[in-house]
Amino acid sequence: MTTLAQRYYEASLLEPRSVYPSFHGNIDYDICIVGGGFMGLHTALNLQERGLKVVLLEAQRIGYCASGRNGGHVILEFGGSQRNFETHLDLASAQQVLRLVHDAAEHLSERIARYNIDCDYKQGHIVAAITPKHVADLSAWQAHLAQNYGYQNQWITQDEIPQYIGSARYLVGALDKNGGHLHPIKLALGLAKAIAEGAGEVYENSPATKWNNEGNKVRVSSQNGAVICNQLMLSCNVGMENMHAKLAQMLAKRILPVGSWVIASAPLADE
Ligand SMILES: Cc1cc2nc3c(=O)[nH]c(=O)nc-3n(C[C@H](O)[C@H](O)[C@H](O)COP(=O)(O)OP(=O)(O)OC[C@H]3O[C@@H](n4cnc5c(N)ncnc54)[C@H](O)[C@@H]3O)c2cc1C
Known part of the structure; x- marks a missing residue:
């Protein structure tokens, strides 16, 4: 091996x-x-x-x-983009795909709690934007998620972002409270x-x-x-x-x- x-x-x-x-x-x-x-x-x-x-x-x-x-990130999206699923599937099926990921994260939290697994799980995942174009893309994607998937992340402003990540370099962020990080x-x-x-x-x-x-x-x-x-x-x-x-x-x-x-x-x- x-x-x-x-x-x-x-x-x-x-x-x-x-x-x-x-x-x-x-x-x-x-x-x-x-x-x-x-x-x-x-x-x-x-x-x-x-x-x-x-x-x-x-x-x-x-x-x-x-x-x-691996990175230990619990990110509530598939690699690539949810847009790929929207290209190939109808909206109801794309919603089901995203639901799978959300169910997996919920299941993971329940499992960690049920078996009392000490794996340093810290909930909260931020996608942060560093350029004005990133800000526009992130904002459009958040609006799309809310409208088509009923999923709302918390919008973090430039003033607030250092409280979360200890860096003032980013312009805004979208906080997904159901994502997070753990020790794999x-x-x-x-x-x-x-x-x-x-x-x-x-x-x-x-x-x-x-x-x-x-x-x-x-x-x-x-x-x-x-x-x-x-x-x-x-x-x-x-x-x-x-x-x-x-x-x-x-x-x-x-x-x-x-x-x-x-x-x-x-x-x-x-x-
Ligand atoms: C660099 C990197 C970063 C990543 N970051 C993330 C992340 O942040 N978040 C996330 O969700 N995912 C991430 N991933 C993806 C995630 O790590 C994988 O999807 C996941 O670990 C795959 O699990 P697995 O059980 O399929 O494979 P593996 O973890 O590779 O397990 C396969 C196991 O099979 C064993 N094995 C192989 N052959 C045999 C055999 N013949 N007999 C018995 N045992 C055998 C191996 O030793 C190994 O332990 C990342 C992946 C990589 C590579």
């Missing part, structure tokens, strides 16, 4: 993280989830809440890939804990290497054993390429790794 660089979120964990064992044996479960990122963890918890016997196999550590390396690895670890403290099982350092159908069951092979399950859920993102299965190889060609880098330092001296 690829070894990825050390990251801020891992380094900023104040307490040692829980360690999960690696998978051994040949064991039956209802569902096998491959991948311990947000997709696998949330799905495992959803299914466990519905009474299914779930096992999650993670190749490395929980939150090792994108889910432990803490969230991932909290979800894993909720699974492991329930009826589910979580394994680390347990890459799934391939799967085969056996009658109406699926056999998922790992280094030291196999999971026999009724259903398999692949949530291994770019790791799909490491699985020896035709479908995984086909999917792997359609998933691209993406990176972005941020460097932060203590305040610099003048020199």
Whole structure:
């Protein structure tokens, strides 16, 4: 498996993280989830809440890939623009799409509260405008959101903006109180804990290497054993390429790794 660089979120964990064992044996479960990122963890918890016997196999550590390396922003829009959906769908369907994102954010807040996950979740997300053109675009988009989606963000004026972001550089901002920011690895670890403290099982350092159908069951092979399950859920993102299965190889060609880098330092001296 690829070894990825050390990251801020891992380094900023104040307490040692829980360690999960690696998978051994040949064991039956209802569902096998491959991948311990947000997709696998949330799905495992959803299914466990519905009474299914779930096992999650993670190749490395929980939150090792994108889910432990992202910005931690809870932004209530899809990447790109909602306008793309409006171009391809009627308004009612575009509204449903945006509703999905809002439901996800609500669900996330409920889940954090329900399982008492300490992930530094701070609610409030501001889109701030830095040029007069940005101001005009942001203002038009806020009016459009209110008129077509019934969704109203709070408009923050230039005088007010330093109270929120500690910078006077921006001209205005739109505050979405339902968005926010969290510590992504803490969230991932909290979800894993909720699974492991329930009826589910979580394994680390347990890459799934391939799967085969056996009658109406699926056999998922790992280094030291196999999971026999009724259903398999692949949530291994770019790791799909490491699985020896035709479908995984086909999917792997359609998933691209993406990176972005941020460097932060203590305040610099003048020199
Ligand atoms: C730089 C960057 C910034 C981002 N910022 C944000 C943001 O601010 N807000 C936001 O909402 N989203 C953000 N995203 C997107 C978000 O991080 C991803 O959509 C999300 O984490 C994907 O989760 P996942 O579970 O699908 O994949 P991953 O988190 O990549 O999880 C896949 C897991 O599968 C494991 N795995 C792989 N192969 C195997 C195998 N064979 N067997 C077992 N396990 C395996 C991996 O080790 C990994 O842990 C960002 C993404 C990137 C890359």
